[in-house]
Amino acid sequence: MRVILYMGKGGVGKTTVAAASALRSAELGYKTIILSTDSAHSLADSFDLTLGDEPRPIIANLWGQEPKILHTLETRWGIIQEWMSALLVWRGMKEVVADEMAILPGMEELANLLYIVDYCRSEQYEVIIVDCAPTGETLRFLAFPEVLHWWMAKMFPIGRRAASVVHPFVKALTNIPMPDDEIFASAQNLYSELNEIRAILGNQDVTTVRLVVNPEKMVIKEAQRTFTYLNLYGYLTDLIICNRFIPDKVADQYFNFWKESQNKYYGVIEECFAPIPISTIPLLDREVVGIPMLKVIADALYQEDDPTRLFFQGQVQDLHKEDTHYILTLALPLIERGDISLMQSGDELIIRVGNYKRNILLPHTLVGLTATKARFEEGKLRIRFDQQKGGENHG
Numbered sequence: 480m481r482v483i484l485y486m487g488k489g490g491v492g493k494t495t496v497a498a499a500s501a502l503r504s505a506e507l508g509y510k511t512i513i514l515s516t517d518s519a520h521s522l523a524d525s526f527d528l529t530l531g532d533e534p535r536p537i538i539a540n541l542w543g544q545e546p547k548i549l550h551t552l553e554t555r556w557g558i559i560q561e562w563m564s565a566l567l568v569w570r571g572m573k574e575v576v577a578d579e580m581a582i583l584p585g586m587e588e589l590a591n592l593l594y595i596v597d598y599c600r601s602e603q604y605e606v607i608i609v610d611c612a613p614t615g616e617t618l619r620f621l622a623f624p625e626v627l628h629w630w631m632a633k634m635f636p637i638g639r640r641a642a643s644v645v646h647p648f649v650k651a652l653t654n655i656p657m658p659d660d661e662i663f664a665s666a667q668n669l670y671s672e673l674n675e676i677r678a679i680l681g682n683q684d685v686t687t688v689r690l691v692v693n694p695e696k697m698v699i700k701e702a703q704r705t706f707t708y709l710n711l712y713g714y715l716t717d718l719i720i721c722n723r724f725i726p727d728k729v730a731d732q733y734f735n736f737w738k739e740s741q742n743k744y745y746g747v748i749e750e751c752f753a754p755i756p757i758s759t760i761p762l763l764d765r766e767v768v769g770i771p772m773l774k775v776i777a778d779a780l781y782q783e784d785d786p787t788r789l790f791f792q793g794q795v796q797d798l799h800k801e802d803t804h805y806i807l808t809l810a811l812p813l814i815e816r817g818d819i820s821l822m823q824s825g826d827e828l829i830i831r832v833g834n835y836k837r838n839i840l841l842p843h844t845l846v847g848l849t850a851t852k853a854r855f856e857e858g859k860l861r862i863r864f865d866q867q868k869g870g871e872n873h874g
Contacts, residue, residue: 480599480602480604480605480606480607480685481509481605481606481607481685481686481687481787482595482599482606482607482609482679482680482685482686482687483500483606483607483608483609483686483687483688483689483786483787484609484611484686484687484688484689485497485500485608485609485610485611485688485689485691486611486688486689486690486691486705487613487690487691487692487698487702488613488692488697488698488701488702489613491691491692491693491698491722491723492691492693492722492723492760492767493610493611493613493691494515494517494521494522494525494610495525495722495767495773495776496689496691496720496722496760496776496780497513497522497608497609497610498513498522498525498526498610498773499773499774499776499777499780500608500689500777500780500781500786501513501541501543501606501608502537502538502541502770502773502774502777503774503777503781503786504540504541504606504608504786504787505537505538505539505540505541506538506540506777507785507786507787508540509540509605509606509787510540510603510604510605510606511540511541511542511604511605511606511607511608512534512541512542512543512544512598512603512604512606512607512608513541513542513543513544513608513609513610514543514544514546514591514594514595514607514608514609514610515530515544515545515546515591515609515610516591516592516609516610516611516612517610517611517612517613518612520545522543522545522610523543523545524768525767525768525773526543526769526770526773527768527769527770528543530543530544530545531544531545531547532544532545532546532547537770538770542604544594546591546594592609592676593672593676595607595609595676595679596672596675596676596679599675599679600675606787680714681713681714683714683715683792684789686714686715687715687716687717687718687789687790688709688714688715688716688717689716689717689718689719689720690702690705690706690716690718690719690720690752691720691722692719692720692721692722692748693721693722693723694721694724694740694741694742694744694745694747694748695740695744696744696747699744699747699748699751700840702719702751702752703751703752703838703839703840704840706751706752706795707796707839707840707841707842708842710794710795710796710797710798711796711798711842713794715791715792715793715794716752716755716791716795717755717756717789717790717791717792718755718756718757718758718790718791719748719752719755719756719757719758720757720758720759720760720780721745721748721757721758721759721760722759722760723760723761723762724741724745724759724760724761724762725737725738725741725761725762726761726762729762745759747838750836750837750838751837751838751839753811753837754791754795754810754811754812755791755795756790756791758780758781760776760779760780761779763775763776793810794810795809795810796808796809796810796839798842798844798845803865803866804848804863804864804865805844805845805848805863805864806861806862806863806864807841807845807850807861807862807864808859808860808861808862809830809837809839809859809860809862810858810859811832811835811837811855811858811859811860812858814832814833814835814855814858817832817833817834817835817855818831818832818833819831819832819853819854819855819860820832821850821853821862823849823850825846826840826841826843826845826846827839827840827841828840828841828850828862830853830860830862832855832860845864847866848864848865848866849864849865849866850862850863850864851863851864851865
């Protein structure tokens with residue numbers, strides 16, 4: 480079983496890349512399903528056909544699915560949502576508003592993601608490819624399983640015991656909605672599925688993330704932020720895909736500026752994501768819609784390679800707390816020992832080790848702290864962060 484998530488800023492071509500990858504996977508004989516978690520689906524448009532709530536065949540060995548969010552929420556969250564909505568109405572909230580407030584932020588994306596649990600249980604498919612929502616929404620559902628897992632583990636067991644004791648008294652004295660056994664059973668089922676999805680996403684032999692970028696400043700910044708949080712949550716990124724790179728054969732002077740700009744930002748991509756491998760897809764001379772054009776993208780991206788293989792293994796970043804300070808560890812396996820220079824500005828850290836340069840965006844935990852010490856050993860750079868004034872640091 481392989482699960483591959485394609486992530487990226489809206490408009491970078493993420494859906495196209497995911498669809499082309501699914502197509503190549505199916506052509507190699509793997510039973511493959513491609514699933515969209517974006518509420519504004521474009522997967523069907525990419526294949527130039529119709530998709531819906533249930534998996535539909537596209538070609539031999541390939542199925543596609545665009546679940547409607549309301550259908551998915553009713554299936555996964557419906558009973559709990561009804562109780563939460565009734566509770567909010569009892570507190571005086573308008574019913575329409577209560578229905579919306581009963582859907583927790585991130586629940587929409589997570590509900591669609593839980594289809595992965597179903598497919599892993601059934602073993603119906605060998606490869607599950609996920610066309611994720613734009614990165615802002617995707618980061619919400621990366622955090623949501625942790626938040627909801629804690630909430631359900633801490634609150635629901637207590638709530639069930641309390642409800643069984645106080646329910647008769649509350650019912651006699653007031654009309655407050657109390658959760659019944661059906662609600663607790665639904666919560667328990669969701670809790671179980673959360674455990675499974677955490678295990679699947681965290682299994683780096685099964686699940687990997689691929690970031691799709693364009694060689695543009697704003698796109699790279701957002702991809703850096705996503706990459707940082709993927710590492711914090713323990714999810715493996717095994718490939719960076721640089722899409723719409725203008726080929727050298729384009730000789731028109733009109734594109735000279737864009738070619739220079741793209742070459743510059745391709746260097747930035749290498750600095751930001753090393754040692755993750757980078758694949759490029761050229762800017763084509765026509766719109767990529769339909770299976771024939773998706774095959775062109777797959778050929779450019781993978782050539783004779785297997786898109787389901789692991790292109791990289793190992794965690795590039797790790798963050799943990801030691802006493803009163805934090806340690807950020809970066810894997811730099813191909814770098815020789817040399818003078819270390821750290822330059823920090825806000826949430827950005829520029830690292831130089833000898834002739835090697837690395838540019839990373841720091842997680843919120845480290846913003847406001849300062850990199851004070853750095854040590855390089857056994858292919859890893861350990862950076863210490865303390866609470867003091869910022870500036871340039873050398874180690």
